[in-house]
Structure formats: structure tokens, C-alpha cells
Amino acid sequence: MNEQFDRPLWNEEQQPRRTRVVVVGAGFAGLTAARELENAGAEVTVLEARDRIGGRAWTDTRLGGHQLEMGATWVHWMQPFVWTEITRYAQHIHPSPDIETAYWVSEGTVHTGTEHDLDVALGTLQEKIFEGSREFFPYPHDPLSILNDPSTSAALRERFLAADTGSVLDCLRDGTYTQEQIDLADSYWSAGYQGSTATASPLMAKHWASLSDHRSALMDEQTLRYKLTAGMRGLYEALASDVSGRILLETPVVHVAHDAQSATVTCADGRIVLADAVVVTIPIGALGNVTFEPELAPEQQTLIADGSNSTGFKIWIKVAGHQSVIAGAPGKHPISLLRSEKFLDDENATILVGFGSDHTAIDFDDIASAQKAVDVWAAGLEVLGCGGHDWVADEWSGQTWATLRSGQFFHGWTAFHDTRTRLRFAGADFAKGWNGVVVDGAIESGIRTARVLLRDLSSEV
Template sequence: MSTAQKTPSVFVVGAGFSGLVAARELESAGIDVCVYEARDRIGGRAWTDERLGGHVLEMGATWVHWMQPFVWTEITRYGQEIYPSPDIEDAYWVSGDTVRRGTEHDLDVALSRVQEKILENSRDFFPYPHDPMRVVDDPTTDPELLARFRSADNGSVLDCLRDGDFTQEDIDLADSYWSAGYQGPTATASPLMAKHWGALSDHRSSLMDEQTLRFKLTHGMRGLYDSIAADIRGPIALDTAVARIVHTATGVELTLADGTTHHADAVVLTAPIGALEHIEFDPPMTAPQQKLVTEKTNSSGFKIWIKVAGHHSVIAGAPGEHPISLLRSEYFLDDENATILVGFGSDHTAIDLDDVASAQKALDVWRGDLTVLDCGGHDWVADKWSGQTWATLKSGQFFEGWSAFYTTDTRLRFAGADFAKGWNGVVVDGAIESGIVTARKLIGELSAHHRSLTT
């Protein structure tokens, strides 16, 4: 005899890309969903805002690509369009007290040899880039390869350059690139993350650059996350922080910051690793999970937008001890006779994102004739609800880090870019992947449970 049962319900914590697509997927299966977002807006670490005199700029995630399968599906689904960042005329890179100058091609050539070394073994370690642990999980893996794979999670991303015929200029150039890429010090950066990026880019540094620094959305990230949110029928509660999660094998209880409690069959938590310390868990997180939350990831950097006087088509790099590690022109403002540049650095305390003098000092590393008119950004590391920019990995964290959040015996599930198996941490593609995969697994589990109760 069948007994009528209530519709399954799921809470989604966080209205970034992962939370939004998870909510959409869950609703498509007939599950009741409520989204709780601590901020006063949706988008998470993707945030299209107006800065520097009303110009539409990305405070967080920016670039997309058709070889990123999950975000490209959403771009296609919602009829969004892309356009390229501008080609660059002049390149500058710093080593010691010397500033080199050339074309963007010259810079690419200088960088290609060190990148080839840094990405070495990516094909062996990641034969299936969207299944990064395949070598470990495959019982037929050669023990020697497995040992090399595990060893590659130790040390620094630049260690491989120190024993060969690479010059200090080569090392400084690589440090410039990866200080920006890891959004933190290269000295503590796991070599495996760089190799994984390479594997996701057909093991070619040129394609890696194209995927992460070339194409932007015509209507910004806002055009995409607003479109996804519009397809969600359930409530998206803004300014609603979650303070506590009680999770069991059959359900969850959420306590909000205002003290109210709510119950559901499951919760999908999409908060970044850097924000998990602000939520109480009962039972507590596992020891490996808590270890990562306490240690934090390698992400301590920043992104800054800088408007300078005149037309300047430049790309520039400087090692991580400088405030900005990577700088490039993004927008040419003919009506203002100005250029807007975007910059990335490894230490968010090394620059004041909204201070012209601070930005000017950073740009003077390369040229003394770039006059800063305005600057701005968002300090994601200092932001309570992120605690980091994208989640890059410290030495040892590829094996002893984010993968600890994959398995659970309760109805608490983690999702988000920080936990993606593909583009982990760095781009929107990973956030969407994680949201979809987590939601679909939960749908299967809740559907099976619902069927067992009604038969």
C-alpha cells in the first residue's frame, strides 16, 4: 500500500554559480529548494559591478572559453556571447633591477620554455583531466608513476627550474606568472595544480593562457548568473547568513544568523573553503576537512582595476615580491583618452585596491610614465564570505585537501569551484560542474529514498 509523502526539500547555501545551478537542477527533479545567500547580491566570487567612473568591470571571475564544457553549455543555453581581450603591443618583465621590454610574442617565447618544464608529466599524471585522481584510483597504475604523482604534490611549483639550465630571469618570469595564477606565494604552491591546469588545456601553455585570460562575456558574468537565477522558482533569500548546520543521515537543520531554525531533507553548501570557519557544524567537520579550513589554501592575493591616462597596450610581469605580478590592458577609452588595466598579485596586504598612490607605486615598477587616474577592486581575502580569491593549492593539498569534502554519510553536501574535479578553484566552469554533479547525486539519493517510503 502506498503512503503519500511530502515533496523532498533541499537548502542551498550560497547563490554563486554553483549554488544557482544546483538549485535549478534540484528543482528540475521536482524537489523544493530554498537558497540562502549571506551577501546582498547573487553571483558569489563572480560579481559584475560599475567602477572607475561607471565602467562595467568584473570584480572576480572574468574569462570563459568554449573548451570549458560546463560554462560553455550555460553560455549556449542562455544565448550569451563572448568577445576577446585586446591584443597587446608592448610587454615588460622584471628580474632583479632590470626591466626587459619586447612584444607580447617575445614574452610568450621567453615564458614557453619554463612553462614546458613546469607542466612536465601533466599527460602522465592526468590522462583524464576531469578525473584528477584516476591514476590513484586505477589498480593497474604503474607503482613508479604513482610514486612520482604523489611526490609531485610536494615542494614549490618553481622547484623544477632550480636544478636545470634555467637562469634567474627565467625563474623570475615563471614566478611572475604563477604568483598571479596561484594568487599566493609560489614558495608554498603545490606543483600539481599547475600541471592539472596544463592537462585541462591539452598540455599546452598557450591554450591555458587562452582559456584563462582571453575571452569575456559581452554582458558580463552578471548576464549569465542573472539568467540562471531567473529560472529558479523557489526563494533566494539575500542578506541571510547560515550560522549552524546540524546534519544527519536523514535530514538537516539550519540555524540562520537571526536565530531561526529551518529543516529540510538535505543541504548543499557552496561556501568557499575560506568561509567555512564561520559556520558551526554538528557533527563537526572531519579532521581532514578541518585541517584544510584551518591551514587555508594558497590564495592570499588580489585583483585590481587601474585606469591610466593615455592609450597604452601593455602586458607586464614581476616576481611575487612586487605588489602586482601580472598586469595587462583590457579596455581602451577613446572618449576619455585613457586605458583600463587589470592586475593580479599574490598578497592582498601589499596594495590598497582603492588608493591611487598605492596603484601608482605598483605600476612604477615597469614604467614611470603611466599616470594612474583611478583604481578599484574587491578584497576577497578580507571578505568574510569568501576568505580567499580562487582556491589554489598549497604543497600537499592536492592529496590532503579539497578531496576530503567528496564523501559524506550525512545529508550535508559540499559544492563549489573549490571542490571541482575539473577547473578546480580558478574559473566558473568548475563551480558549475560541482553544482551539477552534487545536485544530480543528491537527486538520485532522495528519489530512491522517496520511492522506498511510498511502496
């Protein structure tokens, strides 16, 4: 039991009593919501299942004492919510290294070129995959706006709804594109969707495009280029320092009762916390750990039961020598995307980051497993060490970032925006902008949920 449980959660002597809110989860969404609520005068307690803050952002030390991101990594000034926090807390960014040699695999053949060659080849495919993004998402941070606009034509509405059927690569299978091109796109999106492209919603890729000015180069910049100099830890610890209420670690929540006036939160150790409202920031993949009373709506339960498209992984691999490479392989291979991230001149080694669609396809801590995975490119990479965190197997996340299956863009995640009781949800999985991916979505959702809750609470006074 957390020793802080020996003290009251709330200040009972305070007059008049302030609004009390429990926030479940101390990732970016939870910490942001807690700060927003406190700034408006609420009394907040944060309950976190892990023994640390940060959620799916976790700056750790691995592979010989190097600062590495186990989860969320890249940020960008065109991500409005995270850039505001970077500015607020005086954080700094630096780029991932430029790459000298590119490798991509198709039908057993390894192709090589420059990073520019790879970008050009992929750019043509992305243009096809992004088709319709301008029409479908005129306001990228309001992704369903054309459905709510009475002036939207019936034809556009029908095409928009139909665009969430099939899979993300179906548009390349009309006979126009070669297998090499399809495999190249599969490499990119197996990593991006963190799961099989065969089940991936085509609309999510188009939405990412709209958030990147419909340009594949800008999307790459936003998702794979710039990192925080002090790591994600520098940002989430700075944010946590602005939360004055208690942040109780190793305190899993198992039950939430809620109605139109209050919420009751039960912790795994039996502790019961009464509050005026509760904000739950648990990822979709771990929401099954909590029971709700009354039960969640059928659409919410279906999304939890089905899960997202996220079954993949992120791995860090140290190799011998100075290796400036980027490499892609279709999702049937353990690693779909691999690139150099850190040159260790004093060790004559390089640290690379890899992504794959199946977390069971590789052993994160086994050099032989990583060596077999990188050998597909025949690039002479000698693995010296590897490591990572299996977010899909982690009971507190059950996924990496939450990408959408076919059919889920219009069903499931939007149901968690419900405001009929004092139970509210926040997190990147429920963001309207960078939904499911990057910290920007988590911060956006934390702000949005907190402000709507405050509005609702004040209207009832």
C-alpha cells in the same frame, strides 16, 4: 531580517510533500545546484549571506561608470560546463585586446619586447613546469584517476604522489635556468596561484595544463582571453531566473546539523530551517563561519584551518593615454601581472587589470599606492584611478579563487565529496575539473553534487 522570512519557506499545503533542500550560497555552484534539484522535483530555498547573488563573480560599475568584473572574468568554449550555460542562456563573448608591448622585471632590470616575445620566453618555462601532466592526468576531469586504476604502475603512482611536494618553481632551480627566467615564471604563477609560489602545489599547474591540452597558449586563452559581453552578471542572473524557489539575501548561515535522514540549518538571525538535505557552497576561506553538528571530518577541518594558497588580489587601474601593455614582476612586488583590458578612446585612457600574491601589499582605492606598484616597469603609466574588491578580507569568501598549497592536491578538498549524511558540499573549490579557479568548476560541482544527492534521495524512497 529579510522581509520574505514573514512567509513560510516551504509550501505546507502541497500534497504529497516534495523533497526539501536548502542551498547555502547563491554563487554559480549554488544556483546551478538549485536549478538541478528543482528540475528533478525538489523544493529548494537558497540562503545567501551577501546582499547580491553571484558569489565570487560580481559585475560592478567602477572607474567612471565602466562595467568591470570584481571577481571571475574569463570563459572559453573548451570549458565544457560554463560553455553549456553560455549556450543555454544565449550569452556572447568577446576577446581581451591584443597587446603591443611587454615588460618583465628581474633583479631590478626591466626587459621589454612584444607579447609574442613574452609568450615564447614563458612557453619554454611552462613546458618544464608542465612535465608529467600527460601521465598524471589522462582524464583531466577525473584528476585522481590513476590512483584509482589498478593497472597504474607502482612507479607512476609514487611519482604522482611525490609531485605534490615542494613548490611549483622548484623544477627551474636545477642550474639550467637563469634568474630572469625564474623571475618570469614567478610573475606568471604568483598571479595564477594568487599567493606565494614558494608554497604552491606543483600538481595544480600540471592539472591546469591537462585541462588545456598541455599547451600554455591554450591555458592563457582559457584564463585570460575571452569575456562575456553582458558580463558575468548576464550569466548568473539568467541562471537565477530559472530558480523558482526563494533566494533569500542577507541571510548568513551559522550552524548546520545533519544526519543520514535530514538537515537543520540555523541562520544568523535565529531562524531555523528544517530540510531533507542541505548543499553548502561556501568557499573554503569562509567555512570557518559555520559550525557543523556532527563536526566535520579531521581532514576537512585541517583544510579549513590551513586555508588555500590564495592570499592575493585583483585590481582595476585606469591610466592616461592609449596603453597597450602586458607586464610581469616576481611575487615580491605588489602586482605580479598587469595587462590592458579596455581602451577608452573618448577619455584618452586605458583600463588595466592587475593581479598580485598579497592582498595587503596594495590599497585598492588609493591612486598613490597603485602608482607605486606600476612604476616598477618604468613604462610611463600615469594612474588616474583604481578599484577592486578585497576577497581575502571579505568574511563571506576569505580568498580569491582557491589554489592549492603544496600537499593539498591529495588532501582536504576531496574529503568534501563525502556523501554519508544529508550534508553535501559544492563549489569551485571542490570541483574535479577546473578546481578552485574559473566558473566552469563551480558549475561542474553544482551539477555533480545535485545529481549525486538526487540519486541518494531516490534510492531511499
